[in-house]
Amino acid sequence: MTALIRNRRTGKIRVRKTQSSNLYMRGVLLVLAAITVYTLVTIDTKGADIAAASAKTAEYFWLMLTQPKAVPSHFGIQDGGGIGTFFSALHMLGITLALAFLTTLFGGIVALFLGVFAAGNLTNKKVSNGIKSFLAVVRAVPTVLWVLIFAIGAGLGSVAAVIGMSFHTISHLVKAYSESFEEIDEGVIEALRASGANWFQIVFQAVIPSSVSYILSWTFIRFEINFAVAVAMGAAAGAGGIGFQLFMAAGYFFDIREIGFITYLILAVSLIMEYLATRLKEKYHIHNGA
Amino acid sequence: MALLEVTSLTKYYGDTAALRDISFEVKKGEFVAVIGPSGSGKTTLIRCINRLIPASDGKIIFDKENILNLRGNALRKARAKIGMIFQHYNLVERLSVIENVLHGRLGYKSSLEGMFGVYSEEEKEKAFNIITLLGLDDYVYRRCDQLSGGQMQRVGIARALVQDPRMILCDEPISSLDPSSSKVIMDYLKKIQKEFGITVVVNLHQVDVAKKYAQRILGFNGGSLVFDDEPGELSKKQIYKIYGTEAGELIID
Numbered sequence A: 001m002t003a004l005i006r007n008r009r010t011g012k013i014r015v016r017k018t019q020s021s022n023l024y025m026r027g028v029l030l031v032l033a034a035i036t037v038y039t040l041v042t043i044d045t046k047g048a049d050i051a052a053a054s055a056k057t058a059e060y061f062w063l064m065l066t067q068p069k070a071v072p073s074h075f076g077i078q079d080g081g082g083i084g085t086f087f088s089a090l091h092m093l094g095i096t097l098a099l100a101f102l103t104t105l106f107g108g109i110v111a112l113f114l115g116v117f118a119a120g121n122l123t124n125k126k127v128s129n130g131i132k133s134f135l136a137v138v139r140a141v142p143t144v145l146w147v148l149i150f151a152i153g154a155g156l157g158s159v160a161a162v163i164g165m166s167f168h169t170i171s172h173l174v175k176a177y178s179e180s181f182e183e184i185d186e187g188v189i190e191a192l193r194a195s196g197a198n199w200f201q202i203v204f205q206a207v208i209p210s211s212v213s214y215i216l217s218w219t220f221i222r223f224e225i226n227f228a229v230a231v232a233m234g235a236a237a238g239a240g241g242i243g244f245q246l247f248m249a250a251g252y253f254f255d256i257r258e259i260g261f262i263t264y265l266i267l268a269v270s271l272i273m274e275y276l277a278t279r280l281k282e283k284y285h286i287h288n289g290a
Numbered sequence B: 001m002a003l004l005e006v007t008s009l010t011k012y013y014g015d016t017a018a019l020r021d022i023s024f025e026v027k028k029g030e031f032v033a034v035i036g037p038s039g040s041g042k043t044t045l046i047r048c049i050n051r052l053i054p055a056s057d058g059k060i061i062f063d064k065e066n067i068l069n070l071r072g073n074a075l076r077k078a079r080a081k082i083g084m085i086f087q088h089y090n091l092v093e094r095l096s097v098i099e100n101v102l103h104g105r106l107g108y109k110s111s112l113e114g115m116f117g118v119y120s121e122e123e124k125e126k127a128f129n130i131i132t133l134l135g136l137d138d139y140v141y142r143r144c145d146q147l148s149g150g151q152m153q154r155v156g157i158a159r160a161l162v163q164d165p166r167m168i169l170c171d172e173p174i175s176s177l178d179p180s181s182s183k184v185i186m187d188y189l190k191k192i193q194k195e196f197g198i199t200v201v202v203n204l205h206q207v208d209v210a211k212k213y214a215q216r217i218l219g220f221n222g223g224s225l226v227f228d229d230e231p232g233e234l235s236k237k238q239i240y241k242i243y244g245t246e247a248g249e250l251i252i253d
């Protein structure tokens, strides 16, 4: 019989065993904390006045949030401005959203097929492990890097962004999809097999319908991620859209109030997406969306 | 005439023998109950018959074909003629009752039609009629995760029936149900056997239920067939033989 474990000091009974991995974890955290403190104390500020710099940052931040304003000419609007500028900004937002949508759709479709083959309960171990380990490597490299890698062939721009973002989306969604496929009750698969259904029929009639809520929920999460990435790609890879405008405002026009304007636009889109996601979940009864 | 003829069936899981040299026959339209203690091989037997698991040795002749030799499409066709009902119903819970029932037709469909759930009007009508027969006509479009256990099991029976099966195999169909739902399910199985002449082979843990419904009882112990006769012949001594002395006393009381 295993003896109950008691706390060494208080003598109270423990219900969880301290495992060695827990100890390692604590050790690692401790070391990281120590390094952080050491770095903060010894950091080279090149003589900048921290207090003044912080105050200035706060001031800019305040200006950005309280007085957002777009300059029409930055948006390619010559005269008037107002409504024209707004529509021009919406158009750029549209480009960014389209980039996110396209890469999510493309990645999602490919991932659905690969996900089936990556699910250990639907194919043999070799195929499943092969796909999984290959995609683990793909996933380990950040999206931005993939875009830059594909830019070697396609040149910086939207093409590289679409390919690179889709690539990473696939690797992410295959993992999410295949894990939800693997969770399906083996008995259901068996029941269809017993009635004479073949593999394709089982996948489409039992496996995918059972995982629909997971698939939707993961795809939507990936869409949100891809929107954020698409903004960044506009700036970093010249993929255009609102991200590029943000980059121009920040690095070229040095217009902090325009940055505020664009930030609010992006925020609004995020809120709308959040709302839609909630509605979608209600509609499909997603209780355990990850 | 024998619909199912099992000869010297043997099944090993690694080194453990789950079935040892089993031979028996099931006549067309017969209602057979399989009883035996936990681990005696009842589930293994049922699954060997429709090849959900491969047998190690022996012969299983169903409808004049040796099931153990079939592959690919021939196996699918044979399976389509054998319905199966499970303890945990094994329905696709997100789909509606009628969608689940129509899954019983997949064995007859081409890959593409089956994949996208393209069913003929006759098939849909047939499914609806069977659903009505099982008293589920109010729930045709209800999602299966909103049904009670007894109702889900009736969907399971409907799915098996829509296959136009010659035989239905049931693995503990009432073990998750309360006594009154159990009776409903057993009555439906009896009705299917009587009215449609479909052979029914059912694994049971309840000896009294087996005695009440079956025309023949197969008793298993440790992978061997130790009893094969009519319910009337199931004496105290035979029950001891199947379940061992101590458990046997509990059953007889």
Ligand SMILES: Nc1ncnc2c1ncn2[C@@H]1O[C@H](COP(=O)(O)OP(=O)(O)OP(=O)(O)O)[C@@H](O)[C@H]1O
Pocket (backbone or CB within 6 Å): B013, B016, B017, B018, B036, B037, B038, B039, B040, B041, B042, B043, B044, B045
């Ligand atoms: N997949 C498996 N791998 C290894 N051994 C197995 C496997 N399935 C069953 N067995 C063994 O085979 C024997 C028969 O099991 P089986 O499931 O057929 O019994 P059962 O009569 O259906 O029992 P129960 O009444 O509990 O359902 C048992 O000893 C069991 O441990």
Ligand SMILES: [Mg+2]
Pocket (backbone or CB within 6 Å): B042, B043, B044, B171
């Ligand atoms: Mg069993």
